[in-house]
Amino acid sequence: MDSNIIDITIVDRNGDEQTYQAPTDMGLNLMDFCRAVELPVKGECGGMALCATCQVYVLSDHPLAEASDDELAMLDQAFFVKTNSRLGCQIHLIPELQGLKVAIAPENE
Secondary structure (H helix, E strand, O other): OOOOEEEEEEEOOOOOEEEEEEEOOOOOEHHHHHHHOOOOOOOOOOOOOOOOOOEEEEOOOOOOOOOOHHHHHHHHHOOOOOOOEEEHHHOEOOHHHOOEEEEEOOOOO
16 A cells, blocks of 8 residues: 555535545645545635634544644634534644544535
């Protein structure tokens, strides 16, 4: 197996679950990847943690980097926030996230 590829399972807003193979050697974050595979993740701020349009719920037990103050502030203002909410733009695709499972949060519109 290619060590630069990880499996990520993403549950879309309809509850449909699909597993994707994602590269870890391109500097992508989860928001970038979702957009690349044409999932409905807006990422309006371009990954600067200035909006919450890439919010996801982390469903697997992976050790993620601690949320920054900017991310926490944005989640504090977001809709549909849960205890497992993170901004997809702040989850960088690294080999340690093999098997990551997330659900895309509902849109706030």
